[in-house]
Amino acid sequence: MHDTVPPHDADMNKLRKGPISIAFGLERIGLIAVKAPILSCVILLALVIGAIFGIQRIKIDDSLSQLFRSDSKEYKQYEEVTKRFPSTEFDVLVVLEGKTLLARDNLGKMRDLVTDLQLVDGVRGLISIFSARQTPAPGKLPAALFPNDLPEGADYDKFIETVKQNELIRGKLLSDDGTLALVVLSLDPAVVSNNKLSTVVADIRKTMNDDLANSGLTKELSGVPVMQLEIRNAVERDGLIYNIAGILAGCVIAIVFFRKISFMIIAAFPPLLAILLSLGALGWAGFSLNMFLNVMTPLIMVISFADSMQLTFAARDRLIAGEDKYSAFTNAVRVVGPACVLTHGTAGISFLALQFSDSDLIRAFGEAGLTATIIALVAVLSLVPVFGVLLVRNEKIFAAKFQTADAGVQALRAFCYWIAVRMVGRPGLFSLISLVVVVGLGIVYANLEPRYRLADQVPDKEQAVAASGRLDAKLTGANPIDVLIEFPKGADLYSPDTLATIAEVHAMVEKQAGVGNVWSLETLRRWLAEKAGSTDVATLKEYVSVIPEHLVRRFISADQTAVVVSGRVPDSDSSKILPVVDKLDNALNAVRTKHPGYEIAVTGLSAIAARNSAGMIEKLNHGLTIEFGLVAVFIGLAFRSWVVMLACILPGIFPVVLAGFVLWLLGEGLQFASVVALTVSFGLGLSATIHFLNRLRLEDTPGTDPAIAVERATVLVGPALILTTVVLACGLVVTVFSDLPSLRLFGWLSAFSMVAALVADLFILRPTAMWLINLQQRLTGSSVLAKQEK
CATH class of the missing domain: 3.30.70.1430 (Multidrug efflux transporter AcrB pore domain)
Known part of the structure; x- marks a missing residue:
């Protein structure tokens, strides 16, 4: 195997005399804070305190109509109806079911329940089978269908048949077979919009359980307020799970491979602080937490951890090679920083692509993602070198120890080298295979149909969805x-x-x-x-x-x-x-x-x-298609290379079309969550591509065999890419524990896309880049990947 770590002085010479900057010098943002690390930490502490207060300002948007909120005529009309006819948005549906529903004792208990429910604070009225009336006498108001004293024996059976045939309740409040009854509670709108809702729903549940004890009836709640409450609880619970899981995943994997707590802090803490600062900024900016913004935590982790690991690996290699800590971390910023800027740039384009949506919710998610991307870039570029300078001690002892005891990283490098040698051996063949595979998967992806169900936005492990299912079946x-x-x-x-x-x-x-x-x-x-x-x-x-x-x-x-x-x-x-x-x-x-x-x-x-879901999903999907071209051009312009522009297309598209193929196999179709996941994952998945191409431009100097340059670049960035993918996939896949089906879909699909992006980076990007460099050499006589400074 070729030398795994190149001479770092040569790295710096390449930066000074070799390829021109791909980040226009923006990576130097990371060199400002390290000049005064103590002062930087003081400023960081102040920002963290401000972020904590900002997070407390974040409210939860649990509206079921949030996906379709827009300036369209249809939505404005819908809003007008909900204001002028405040019913369905504020109705709690009590679903009672059982074969003995209309038994005399149970009917008495149900009447007691209806009476007690009217006394629950926040209930302004209700409709039930007991609201029905008898045929009125001429000139008189009709009496209640249910008398105060229920008949007995055969008279009761006759009475129940009359109840089942009543036009006002049959098929509306009572199922035709008499086994399911619906009670509609109208809540005060002020209750639904504030924190009192949980108390009111809890009181309704307690009243149901008390009044229908030993009745043998099943009792469930549904309706928009109950669904909103279940969404609100799920969003709060999921946010806690994602934060803890993301922190643990990052810390555990970092400590396993770096085997030093200081390096675990250097690699894992900047992304965690980026999460805190980003959420704080979103709170101060007035963003509301919803089913999409709830995944902002793992997304920030994804965006920032990849670059944090690359910077930490680069600095660690330099320390092992004998550099002092200040030089190691500042040089790491200069070498890896441009790729970090570019990866955040592509992620930013992904979030900007969401602005093509007609949904205010999805556009707000894009705006929040762009804000978080900028904050994460500054946080990672600044904090990794600051923490490195403050926490690394005894560089010479560290270098001596890990020069001979770095088995985990060396094993990963050996694996990366083994793959690279085979990929560059027959680049034309592997490039052709990649093209055929991507085109084939793309055809399947293009035939995916839009899908949307309201139940997918509501926790499916709670009562509301089950109760709605019973109403679908009986009423x-x-x-x-x-x-x-x-x-x-x-x-x-x-x-x-x-x-x-x-x-x-x-x-x-x-x-x-x-x-x-x-x-x-x-x-x-x-x-x-x-x-x-x-x-x-x-x-x-x-x-x-x-x-x-x-x-x-x-x-x-x-x-x-x-x-x-x-x-x-x-x-x-x-x-x-x-x-x-x-x-x-x-x-x-x-x-x-x-x-x-x-x-x-x-x-x-x-x-x-x-009316709107299919069109909105298709528009998002078209935005993703446009994004493919925009990102490729953006990366090509940054590198000043048509070879780079073409090289990143296949590995960038592969995770998206492969994920689409999996959705097709599962019969899922394209949902809002899946399109957003693929849109964001495309930008994030290119992180590996950009870091490799950035390293390759440094290795691919005049007179160097392109195959050797590809191999060395793979060995240098490969271990960090593999570790990053594992951490990010773990951080995203925790969403499978969510009660929200849309978030579960978003999580596993994003995690799958990240792993697919790594596969594309190792098995598609290497041979494609090699073949394009050879093509460039035949066309222009130059085998250098990126334009060189004069």
Whole structure:
């Protein structure tokens, strides 16, 4: 094997007289702090204290609609509906189920439960089977369907059959087979938006458990507030897990290979401090923690740890070669620093690519990622040499010890050398194989279909998803879909034209396959007409006036200029719901034509998700495709080399298309989490490519055999790349412990992409670079990878 460590004086000569800077001198940021290490630590302490206060300012955004938050007309319309008809955003769904649900004793317990739930602080009203009414006598208000004293024996059985056939609750609040009942609790909006929600939900659970003890009924909660609370709890819990796991992974692997606590601190602490400083900055900047920003911790670890390890390895090699600690760490910054700047630059482009999204959430994630990238770059470049100068002691003793006892690193170098020799032996063949593989995987990736389900954004190990599943099975669905009807100026709620419009829209929604549990003002009109024989407007007005305010606001706006016809759909993939939404919207054209002036729009979270998710995912994916070209050009311009530009394309694309192939095998399709993971992983995965190419440009001098240059560059950067990939994969894969399906997908896919990036670096980049250098030599007569300074 060739010398594993080149003469470091030669390194510096190469920097002074060889290839021109790829970072335009920005790496020298890292040399400022090391000139006054004690003062730098004092400033760092002040920044850490400020960051701690900043982290405390971070709030959690648990809105289920956050992915689709944008300036689009559809989302603005959806927001308007939730403000004017504050129902589904604030409804807790109590799902009660059991074969003995309508047994006399259990019915009594359920009535006690409904009574007690109304007394829970924060509940402003509820709807249940006990809200149903009997057929009214002429001129009188109807009595409750359930009498104070329930009948017994055969009379009770007859009564239950009457209950099951009641039009107001059958298929809406009670399943057809009488084994599932739904209680809808309307919470005060102020409760849902603050920390009182957890207390209110806990009180609801306690009341359920107390009142239904020994009933044999299953009892679960669902609804938007419960899902929000479960998301909030999962985000807080996951953040703690990611921080601890990331710290442990970095520290353990660093101490195993460096075998000195000081070097573990030098390698692992700058990334950890970068996390702290970045999160603090995001807190002060007003960012909210959500299902994407929650992965910012492992991402910062990914961005910064790779460069921290490269700098530490380079300085360690110099110390072993006999340099003093100040020279070792400052020279490491000069040699490795340019690649660090470039890796952060490519990561920054990855985050900028997210600005192509229509989602405010994803764009905010991109902005936060770009901010964190800049902070991580400054932190790593500055803190590694500062900690190195302060913590390294007795350089000569250290050098003597590790010159003869560095088995772990030497083993990795031997492995890297073994691979490099084989890759440069037949570069043309391996380059052709790589091209065929990447093109083949790319074809599979291009055929991935967008996928979105609301349940993927909610913890699937809690009650809400399970309860929603039961509603999907027994009551046509848990997810609301609304048709907003806005009246023309001057139109009255009770005018014949308005009531006819509402009736026709209600009928259209009922007929639409896939939509059930339809409610509107028309529901009350039909009931009055059928049971009371009354069709006059005066009676309708009288009934509306005596209904509790929170029930009226579900369907009629406060100013009586708009109404909503509300139905429910199952939580299916958006590709299945979109045809339902489109078909309904098209069917409503007949009503729009018949009643001009009435604005009729299909909205609701399910409709917004169905319409927008596929387009948003495809746009993100197109942004990733554009990113491939932008990053390749960016790296090529930085190195001033078309060889470098072409060399980084295949290894950069390989992790993305391989991950896409795995998604295809699993039948996953492209989700928001997977596209964001691939977008970010592409930029981060290029870290290995850039560090290798940076080392190769120093080794590839005039008169040097390109094969030897490739081998030496591989031996020098390979061990750090392997260790970094292991740490980063461990740091990302901890997300598999999340209760959020989208975060689990993001985590394992990112970790897989990191490992795939290492494979591409070792088995695709080496032969491709070698073949392109040989091609350049045949075309121009020059075998030097990068442009040299004169």
